[in-house]
Amino acid sequence: MNRKxxxxxxxxxxxxxxxxxxxxxxxxxxxxxxxxxxxxxVLKVGKADAIVLQxxxxxxxxxxGEADDAEKIVKFLxxxxxxxxxxxxxxxxxKDHVGSAGTxxxxxxxxxxxIPNYEGTRxxxxxxxxxxxxxxxxxxxxxxxxxxxxxxxxxLIEPPVDYDVxxxxxxxxxxDNTLSLMTTVTCGEKKFLFTGDADRRRLKEWLENxxxxxxxxxxxxxxxxxxxxxxxxxxxTQPEYAAITCxxxxxADATTLEQxxxxxxxxxxxxxxxxxxxxxxSKIDVRLN
Numbered sequence: 119m120n121r122k123x124x125x126x127x128x129x130x131x132x133x134x135x136x137x138x139x140x141x142x143x144x145x146x147x148x149x150x151x152x153x154x155x156x157x158x159x160v161l162k163v164g165k166a167d168a169i170v171l172q173x174x175x176x177x178x179x180x181x182x183g184e185a186d187d188a189e190k191i192v193k194f195l196x197x198x199x200x201x202x203x204x205x206x207x208x209x210x211x212x213k214d215h216v217g218s219a220g221t222x223x224x225x226x227x228x229x230x231x232x233i234p235n236y237e238g239t240r241x242x243x244x245x246x247x248x249x250x251x252x253x254x255x256x257x258x259x260x261x262x263x264x265x266x267x268x269x270x271x272x273x274l275i276e277p278p279v280d281y282d283v284x285x286x287x288x289x290x291x292x293x294d295n296t297l298s299l300m301t302t303v304t305c306g307e308k309k310f311l312f313t314g315d316a317d318r319r320r321l322k323e324w325l326e327n328x329x330x331x332x333x334x335x336x337x338x339x340x341x342x343x344x345x346x347x348x349x350x351x352x353x354x355t356q357p358e359y360a361a362i363t364c365x366x367x368x369x370a371d372a373t374t375l376e377q378x379x380x381x382x383x384x385x386x387x388x389x390x391x392x393x394x395x396x397x398x399x400s401k402i403d404v405r406l407n
Contacts, residue, residue, distance in 0.1 A: 153398045155270040156305040158335070160361045160386075160393040161194060163187040165341045165368040166214035169312065170195065171303060173269025178205040180301060180312050184217035185242060191218050192225055202227040204268060207275065208246070209299045209314030211238030220249035228255055234297050235259035236281045260299060270399070274302045274330075279323055295340060296320045302330050306399020311355060313339040321347035325354055334402050335395055336360045336383070342370025344377075352381045359395065359404045362387045 161168040167181035168191050177200050183191060206228050208216050216238070222228065223246070231250060238244070250257055258264075260277045267273070278297050298314030311333040316324065317340065325347065336357035339345070341364045360383045362370045369389060378385050384404065386393045391406040 151396050151398050151401055151403050154396050155399050156303070156308075156310075156397050158303075158310060158395040159194070160337065160363060160388055160395075161187075161191060162388045162392045163190060163363075164214075164365040164388075165363065166217070167209070167314070167337075167341075167363050168218070169337065170198070170200075171268065171271075172198070172200075173271045173305065176204045176269035177202070178207070178268050178273070179203055179222065180207045181209055181215040181314070182206070182217060182219040182222055184214050185221075185245075186217070188218035188221040191222065195222075195226065200226070203229065205230045205232065205266070205273075207299060207301055208233045209301070209312070210234055210294045210297050211236075211240060211243045212294050212315060213240055213242045215314065216240075216246050217242045220245040223249040223253050223255060228253070231255055231257040232260055232264070232275060232299070233257050234277055234281070234299050235261050236297055238294075268303070271303050271305045274304075276300045276302070276324065276328060278320060279327065298339075300324050300328075302333070305397050308335070308397045308399060308402050309333040310335040310337075310395070311357070312337040313351075315340040318345040318347045321345065321351050325350055330355070332356045334358050334397075335404070338362045338370070338374065338378075341368065342374045342387075344371040344373040348374060348377050352377060352383070356381070357383050359384045359386065359402070361393045361395075361404075362389075365389050 157172045159170045163183040166183040168183035169180040171178045203226050260275050264275045277299055295315040295317040296319050298316045298320055301312040303310040333355045338360050342362040360378055364370045364387055366389050394407055395404040
């Protein structure tokens with residue numbers, strides 16, 4: 119082998135080594151998730167919830183932000199190549215959770231719509247119900263715990279024990295939060311808990327009746343508003359990561375953040391950007407976009 123040939127081989131080998139290093143860095147930046155089985159995206163829509171879950175070609179939404187968020191939500195879904203929703207869960211009927219749901223139903227084929235078993239009183243709720251009627255979608259009112267499969271995940275929806283407003287709430291005008299659906303999504307060894315706007319009463323009831331146990335990812339209740347049951351929730355669930363749906367204008371309560379720090383939870387806030395969590399069922403990676 120002459121010197122010229124040997125030099126060319128050394129250059130080729132160096133190039134291959136560089137390519138291998140680039141590939142390794144990219145994989146490390148992706149958090150070591152080589153086989154994505156579940157992707158959870160918590161959209162940046164201010165002090166509102168709009169969460170998209172994707173698994174094995176199946177897509178589900180939990181809540182749909184405010185009415186003004188419709189364009190942003192639709193744009194994200196289309197950019198993700200979503201043409202239909204396999205399920206939509208509306209945790210309760212506050213305007214910052216049901217606001218764009220009617221538009222989503224109008225623009226996408228939605229196979230299942232799951233809602234709490236009470237009647238809303240706000241304009242956004244009635245628009246949502248009208249949109250479902252026009253699309254011939256019959257909502258499923260969740261009266262008891264419900265389980266189903268989404269791609270490579272299992273979904274558990276837990277409603278309040280009682281939908282009677284006089285029973286569940288001290289203040290009638292605030293009962294929506296007390297009626298929030300709680301949703302646990304399990305992918306392999308990893309669990310994701312979505313709490314809607316669950317208030318003190320709802321969290322206390324859920325903690326007394328659930329067997330969910332530890333979770334890896336917690337959607338903090340009610341945009342980070344503090345309530346007296348939060349510490350008990352953190353003690354029981356021991357989350358590694360937490361997402362707070364808030365904004366610079368409407369930030370999470372300082373006491374809530376202190377509690378999360380106390381329990382060594384890695385906190386992400388939509389005031390800083392869109393939150394994306396991916397898992398292969400054994401590892402989890404959470405980042406801001």
